[in-house]
Amino acid sequence: MTRKQKRLALILGLGAVLAVALGLILTALRDQIVFFRSPTEVAQGKVKPGEAFRLGGLVEAGSVQRETGQIVRFSVTDGATTVKVTYQGLLPDLFREGQGVVTEGRLDASGSFTATNVLAKHDENYMPREVADSLKKQGVWRDDAPAKGSKP
Amino acid sequence: MIVELGHFVLVLALVVALFQASVPVWGALRRDDVLVRLAPRAAVLQFLLVAASFAALTYAYLGSDFSVLNVFQNSHSLKPAIYKWSGVWGNHEGSMLLWVLILALFGAAVALFSRNLPADILGVTLAVQAMIASAFLAFLLFASNPFIRIPQAPFEGQGLNPVLQDPGLAIHPPLLYLGYVGFSIVFSFAAAALILGRVDAAFARMVRPWTLAAWIALTLGIAMGSYWAYYELGWGGYWFWDPVENASLMPWMTGTALLHCAIVMEKREALKTWTILLAIITFSLSLLGTFLVRSGVLTSVHAFAVDPERGLFILVILIAFIGGSFALFAARARAMEGGGLFAPVSREGALVFNNLFLSVAALAVFIGTLYPLLLEALNGAKISVGAPFFNLTAVPLMIPLFVVIPIGQKLAWKRGDLLGALQRLWWIAAAVLCAVAAGAFALGGGPVLALAGIALGLYLVLGALDDIVERSARSGFSHVFARLSGIPRAVFAMAIAHAGVGVMVIGIAATAFEQEKIVSMQPGETIRLGAFNLTLNGLTTEAGPNYASVGARFSLRNETGVIADLTPAKRTYVGRQMPTSEVARYRYGFSEVYLAMGETSEGNRVDLRAYDKPFVLLIWLGPVLMALGGLLSLSDRRLRVGAPKRAARSPQPQPAA
Numbered sequence: 024m025t026r027k028q029k030r031l032a033l034i035l036g037l038g039a040v041l042a043v044a045l046g047l048i049l050t051a052l053r054d055q056i057v058f059f060r061s062p063t064e065v066a067q068g069k070v071k072p073g074e075a076f077r078l079g080g081l082v083e084a085g086s087v088q089r090e091t092g093q094i095v096r097f098s099v100t101d102g103a104t105t106v107k108v109t110y111q112g113l114l115p116d117l118f119r120e121g122q123g124v125v126t127e128g129r130l131d132a133s134g135s136f137t138a139t140n141v142l143a144k145h146d147e148n149y150m151p152r153e154v155a156d157s158l159k160k161q162g163v164w165r166d167d168a169p170a171k172g173s174k175p
Numbered sequence: 176m177i178v179e180l181g182h183f184v185l186v187l188a189l190v191v192a193l194f195q196a197s198v199p200v201w202g203a204l205r206r207d208d209v210l211v212r213l214a215p216r217a218a219v220l221q222f223l224l225v226a227a228s229f230a231a232l233t234y235a236y237l238g239s240d241f242s243v244l245n246v247f248q249n250s251h252s253l254k255p256a257i258y259k260w261s262g263v264w265g266n267h268e269g270s271m272l273l274w275v276l277i278l279a280l281f282g283a284a285v286a287l288f289s290r291n292l293p294a295d296i297l298g299v300t301l302a303v304q305a306m307i308a309s310a311f312l313a314f315l316l317f318a319s320n321p322f323i324r325i326p327q328a329p330f331e332g333q334g335l336n337p338v339l340q341d342p343g344l345a346i347h348p349p350l351l352y353l354g355y356v357g358f359s360i361v362f363s364f365a366a367a368a369l370i371l372g373r374v375d376a377a378f379a380r381m382v383r384p385w386t387l388a389a390w391i392a393l394t395l396g397i398a399m400g401s402y403w404a405y406y407e408l409g410w411g412g413y414w415f416w417d418p419v420e421n422a423s424l425m426p427w428m429t430g431t432a433l434l435h436c437a438i439v440m441e442k443r444e445a446l447k448t449w450t451i452l453l454a455i456i457t458f459s460l461s462l463l464g465t466f467l468v469r470s471g472v473l474t475s476v477h478a479f480a481v482d483p484e485r486g487l488f489i490l491v492i493l494i495a496f497i498g499g500s501f502a503l504f505a506a507r508a509r510a511m512e513g514g515g516l517f518a519p520v521s522r523e524g525a526l527v528f529n530n531l532f533l534s535v536a537a538l539a540v541f542i543g544t545l546y547p548l549l550l551e552a553l554n555g556a557k558i559s560v561g562a563p564f565f566n567l568t569a570v571p572l573m574i575p576l577f578v579v580i581p582i583g584q585k586l587a588w589k590r591g592d593l594l595g596a597l598q599r600l601w602w603i604a605a606a607v608l609c610a611v612a613a614g615a616f617a618l619g620g621g622p623v624l625a626l627a628g629i630a631l632g633l634y635l636v637l638g639a640l641d642d643i644v645e646r647s648a649r650s651g652f653s654h655v656f657a658r659l660s661g662i663p664r665a666v667f668a669m670a671i672a673h674a675g676v677g678v679m680v681i682g683i684a685a686t687a688f689e690q691e692k693i694v695s696m697q698p699g700e701t702i703r704l705g706a707f708n709l710t711l712n713g714l715t716t717e718a719g720p721n722y723a724s725v726g727a728r729f730s731l732r733n734e735t736g737v738i739a740d741l742t743p744a745k746r747t748y749v750g751r752q753m754p755t756s757e758v759a760r761y762r763y764g765f766s767e768v769y770l771a772m773g774e775t776s777e778g779n780r781v782d783l784r785a786y787d788k789p790f791v792l793l794i795w796l797g798p799v800l801m802a803l804g805g806l807l808s809l810s811d812r813r814l815r816v817g818a819p820k821r822a823a824r825s826p827q828p829q830p831a832a
Contacts, residue, residue: 032519037531044535047568048542055564056546059557077559089774093695093782112693113773113784116409116745116754156557 057127061157062104065130072130078106078138079125079154087120099124099136101157110138123154178243181231182322188224188279189312191217195282195305199298203371211298215286218301221308222276222283229263229276232321236263242328245269245321251334253721253749261345262335267469267485268321270348274465275311277352281360282308285385292381299367300360307359310492318488337722337748337755343403347396351423354393355461358430360385362458365451366500369507374451379441382454384809386437390430391805397423398798409756409771411691411786413794416562421544422464428537429457432530439523442588446523448511449530455504459497460537466493472548521591525583532576539568577631577680580673581638585645599645600638607633621688628684635677639670664811672804679797682765685790692785697778705787707768708732714779715742722746724757727772727781731761743772743783765792 059077060070070076083105086098093112097120098105108126118124118141128138195217202210232245236259241247249266250259258265264273282304289297315321364382368374400423405413414420433453440450466472470486517523543560550556581603585596611630615621646666647658690705701710712728726744730737741759748755761768766789773782 029517029519033527036519040531040535044539044568044572047571048539051564051567052542052546052560055567056558056560059559089776091695093693093773113771113782116756 059125061101061160062099062106063101063157063160065106065136066104070130072132072134075127075129077125077127078108078136079123079157080106081154081158082118082120082122082124084120099126101160107135108138109135110141112141114141123158125154177231177234178240178322178324181228181235182320184224184231185228185312185316185322188221188228188275189309189316191221191224192305192309192312195221196302196309199302200370203295203299203302208294211294214298214301214305215290217305218279218282218286221305222279225272225276225279225312229272232269232272233260233263236260239332240328241330241332242324243321244323244325247325247329247332249335250332251721251749252331254335254340255720257342257345258335258340262339264348265335265339265344268315268319270352271311271315271319271469272321273348273352274356275308275315277349277356278304278308278311278359281357281385285360289381295371296364296367296373296381299370300363303363303366303370304360307363307496310495314485314488314492318485334721334748337746337753338407340748341403341407343399343407347399347403350392350399351396354389354391354396354430355423355426355464357385357389357392358426358454358458358461361389361433361454362500365454366503369451369503372507372510374447374507374511376441376444378447379437379450383437383441386430386434386454387805387809390427390434391802391809393423393427393430394798394802394805397427398795398802402795405791406758406760407755409758409784411689411769411771411784411788413686413791416543416565418544419464419468421540421565422460422467425537425540425544426457426460426464428533428540429453429460432533432537433457435526435529435533439526443517443523445517446527446530448508451511452504453530453534455497455500459493459500460541462493462496466490467544518590520586520593522583522586522588524591525579525586528579529576529583532572536569536572536576539572540565543568574631577635577676580635580676581641584639584642584669584673599641600634603637603641604634607637625684625687628687629681632677632679632681632684635680636674637677639673639677643667643670665808668804668806668808668811670804671807672801675797675800675802675804677797678793678800682790682793682795682797685793686788688789689791690787693783694785695776695780695782697780702785704768704785705789706733707738707787709768709770709785711781711783714775714781717744719746722748725775726757727775727783729759729770731768739768741768741770743770745772762792765790765796767791 057075057077058070059079062078062080064070065078078099080099080101083098083100086096086105088096090096095110095114096107097110098107100106108128110126110128125142126136126138127140127142128136130136195214198217199211199214202208202213234240235243235246236250237256239246239250239252239259241250245266245268249269250262254262262269264270282301285297285304286301292300361382364378364385368378397420400420401413404415405411433450436446436450436453439446466486466489470489472486543564547558547560550558581600582593582596585591585600586593607630611626611633615626643659643662643666646662647655692702692704694702696702696711698711698713701708703709708731710730710732712730715726715728717724717726724744724746726742729741729743731739731741739761741761743759744757746755746757747753756771758769758771760770766787769786769788769791771784773784775781
């Protein structure tokens with residue numbers, strides 16, 4: 024190969040790999056991202072049944088029911104609206120009534136949310152930022168509650 | 176008093192850093208050797224000052240001096256001594272002080288160990304290092320001062336986040352920072368080479384040990400963090416594609432690329448522009464990681480107090496250094512004459528392949544990490560990009576790289592013999608596939624992707640080791656030992672590090688065979704877990720130094736009887752009413768049984784998350800082997816001494832003037 028051909032081959036190779044990578048990235052961005060929704064947004068019908076999303080808010084006080092088979096039912100609220108959630112499995116250490124929570128899952132036809140994952144928090148003061156923003160929007164935000172988070 | 180002294184020496188460190196950042200550059204431009212030679216002394220002095228400041232903060236922690244705000248917020252008098260000591264960096268201010276300490280440490284280390292470098296390169300490098308240090312010292316003093324006092328000292332501190340009360344805290348952040356921040360010196364070398372217009376093979380030789388040292392620490396730091404998350408968080412996962420994890424993975428990927436392309440630059444005087452660019456990108460990604468973690472823009476397990484002022488401060492530093500270095504790069508790009516092009520089938524061709532895939536995979540991680548931030552800034556939509564995204568982008572992009580590693584190892588420089596290299600590898604690949612197929616048949620099948628992953632891992636390990644076998648047995652078996660001792664250490668290093676990649680791949684693939692049981696058990700009940708029987712015996716309570724814990728006592732049995740007593744527990748810490756899970760593990764070979772306790776309910780019922788994890792420990796053994804390879808390579812004198820010197824140690828100033 025001449026110098027020119029070598030350079031051309033190199034550039035074509037680079038271009039091909041980049042194209043494949045961008046293709047992968049764009050497809051994955053279209054299919055694999057998950058939106059964060061507040062209960063109010065769910066009530067407004069922003070989420071289609073069967074679509075995976077993250078639901079965040081406060082665990083409504085008095086709503087947690089434990090059933091056999093480690094099924095837990097609770098409600099997530101942002102002060103204005105609540106959404107009923109069903110989850111099977113162990114809850115994170117810091118899951119408590121009245122505290123912030125983020126759950127991942129889908130809505131079923133009846134409008135109740137089946138969670139596949141309840142996200143762990145790592146500090147008793149720590150409030151997921153998405154939850155804090157959505158609570159601020161609903162005006163139920165207390166500034167003293169989420170003082171700070173911690174972990175390096 | 177000691178605390179005020181710590182504050183004061185930190186201010187002095189800033190003054191020294193500002194001096195070190197300016198005077199040697201001035202000297203280098205004026206060709207005034209006396210000024211240039213002040214840099215190494217300033218670097219050592221700056222390190223001593225920062226170290227003294229760090230010691231003062233440590234003193235405040237060890238003595239539980241709650242009149243210091245930082246100690247009050249993050250410590251507790253009942254806390255065991257090791258956590259008082261490691262708690263120094265278990266918070267925003269202290270961790271930034273550690274950051275600066277390591278920055279200064281690398282500057283001082285270069286000043287002490289690289290005396291045979293040309294004086295001007297050494298001087299300007301240390302000056303650039305001091306510019307970074309000045310910026311972060313200013314950040315510490317003006318936006319996150321760890322030495323602020325409270326007028327009326329409280330009686331007791333608020334305690335350290337219990338998740339952090341683990342020996343992992345003593346090891347993970349320092350190691351990670353050594354890696355993260357260690358790349359700063361490589362960046363400084365690159366900036367100096369650009370400023371002085373001296374981008375040549377000598378540059379590759381100069382940065383090689385420092386790149387390697389930073390890379391070893393980063394590899395171990397990431398692996399340690401992953402292992403810590405695995406046993407501390409109680410979810411049994413080892414990597415969550417959390418933005419903060421990605422923040423450390425990106426510099427690791429480009430750092431690994433840098434490590435490999437610096438070899439090409441050293442041996443073949445090629446890829447100069449790219450090597451310099453990678454050095455800049457790697458540290459830029461370290462800075463980006465610091466920004467992401469410390470500014471509070473991310474929802475993360477690592478996020479500390481969110482303070483917009485701090486975020487903005489770090490953002491300004493980030494933009495100044497990344498923008499400045501790229502501008503410098505652009506201005507000098509024309510001056511760097513391109514090296515020769517080379518044959519695609521050759522050692523250097525394989526290393527280009529390595530660089531291409533590593534950087535493109537890093538790009539995928541970069542986009543996945545920053546896209547949510549970008550989208551939120553643009554239209555306020557909150558999204559999360561999780562594991563599925565990365566499994567579909569970064570992971571497939573790494574696979575061609577893994578396939579090529581053993582081939583590249585066998586190719587010669589300049590002109591490789593692809594058929595010759597493939598000849599032995601075909602046999603290895605075929606043998607591995609047969610073995611895995613036979614194993615799968617014996618087990619009665621398994622997930623195809625996981626089996627393919629295990630085959631890939633075995634191929635990597637055997638392919639890496641085959642290099643040694645082939646070299647030592649080249650002319651019959653009579654001289655094996657003589658030949659073995661003749662093989663340079665660097666070759667062993669490469670084989671061990673690459674085998675480590677394979678070991679890690681096997682460990683990751685084997686997670687597909689893990690068993691998870693989420694059950695609710697009552698005392699006396701037995702469940703089947705993998706090849707074991709697990710019986711709940713009852714509950715137990717324990718009072719630790721600063722916590723109370725409730726544990727569940729289990730016995731693990733195989734056919735022969737009880738092999739282990741396991742007591743997963745939940746702890747509640749004094750100071751912060753926050754429960755944490757303490758998992759219990761039983762190791763057999765490289766596999767583990769892993770128990771995490773959930774809620775307890777009436778009748779002493781215990782919710783339990785139980786796993787049987789075959790070969791899980793290989794996930795971390797792999798990176799340890801990689802780091803071991805790195806250490807071995809670092810110890811190969813061949814690669815460190817005899818670097819081409821320009822007027823090294825000569826008392827004469829540089830030519831012209």
